[in-house]
Amino acid sequence: MPLRFYNTLTQDVEVFRPLQDNTVRMYTCGPTVYNYAHIGNFRAFTFQDILRRWLRYRGYQLNHVMNVTDVDDKIIVNAAQAKKSIKDYTAAFTQAFFEDAAALRLERPEHVAPATQHISQMVEAIQNLAAQGCTYQSDGSTYFRISSFPEYGKLSHNDFGGIRSGARVDVDEYDKADARDFVLWKARKEGEPAWDTPFGPGRPGWHIECSAMAMSYLGETLDIHAGGVDLIFPHHENEIAQSESITHKPFARYWLHSEHLQIESQKMSKSLGNFYTVRDLLEMGYQPEAIRYLLASVPYRKKLNFTFEGLKAATKSIERLRDFELRLTTTKFPPGSNPEIAGRSRAAIEQFENGMDDDLNTAEALAAIYEYVRAMNTAIDENRFREDNRWDAARVLEIFECVFDCLKPADQAIARSEESPVGGTLPDSDIERLIEQRTAAKKARDFQKADAIRAQLLEQGIVLEDTKDGVRWKRK
């Protein structure tokens, strides 16, 4: 089965094919840098990362643009409260965002587009819309006239036909002709940043940046546009209205939306205090790979119930896979290759691929890995695993890592020094020497001394495992 995605536009699962040759032109809605992004935000960004990685695994070249909204109401308010310039304020949170993203091993898109660096493209887009009669001005602001776009509502599947200007709209509340009209350009206000334009000084409305930047980097029709479900309406609906009014062509062919993350079955909110950032969780001592694994392990269209129990389970799951990888690389196997193992490896890869191809069903893909790992552990226990089968197993783990990227530990020196400043980093040579001493003690049947050495190493975060091929150790 070919690669398929659920398309919000058609409400159906569709086979994916890029418009032009082998390149996928993709636009995703990035962060608004008014604060630290929380793990709910990062669920969406992790989904986008998984999407990127799987597209590439499937042989596509990527041209991915992500915007950074660096001017909006909240930014203006927060920066003022922090007594910082907009520029300094957003620069700090932009940097923090990419630090967190790096901790979660999110690939950097080919283009990161800050809104304030693309004002001219937005101005051009608005002028184009004005020329086509899709806009009007009111009190110095420029609005998009929704009645000029009959298809409005096709993404969110809302029927706005019945709602006409004046019908149920409180005309005093807005300066808009129709309650659903949205602002393209906000009139200048005292104390707010503003740019001079042919249609007056002011700053961009939220939606226009995505249309303008997406089309300037990727052309009139994108292959994929992705974001969180909360963006379907009005943001993406408005993007379609703007873009298609300009080009009269489809703006994006596949619309992919990730579901929200909930915390302990509740909505995430500041008032409930259940609002976690990546750095909150890292400070609690959780591994970034575990956060990534947890966010990636639940298929993106399903609500993800974040719990600490789940985060701990993710940590243990990764440990199991790491232990398997360690066993593979440290065990001595008889020479040759067992064709049964090779065949089982190919089957695991196929199952993994089938899962991912099915609208990025990561749960299915993971099941393939775990079933495989258990089968291989059994094969090793029963001495059916051969030297050359190492490469079969390594290939399976490699493909897993292409997507999940959580086996290689983060910089352990840093992680450990934060967690246990006393413990420090014991050099490998010291560890090896202590292990030799313990082995000698064991040989002399001095188990008390042997266990003391093992306990001593454990205090340093070093776990020993006796195997028939000798002692294996790992950092906890």
Added chain:
RNA sequence: GGCGCGGUAGCCAAGUGGUAAGGCAGAGGUCUGCAAAACCUUUAUUCGGCGGUUCGAUCCCGCCCCGCGCCUCCA
């Protein structure tokens, strides 16, 4: 009210018209000087409830109950 998503074992979570993947946790066991790791067995006669279609439904249809999201800024 409109639009949309979901309710599967203690927790997380796949899935199919023919009788329930996987992970974590729990219990028992094998192995081990003891551990660790690994493996084995075990944990849903049952998939929110009630009807219907069908030889047969967790999966299709209807109704109901519950949770969540969007409809204003929001991943």
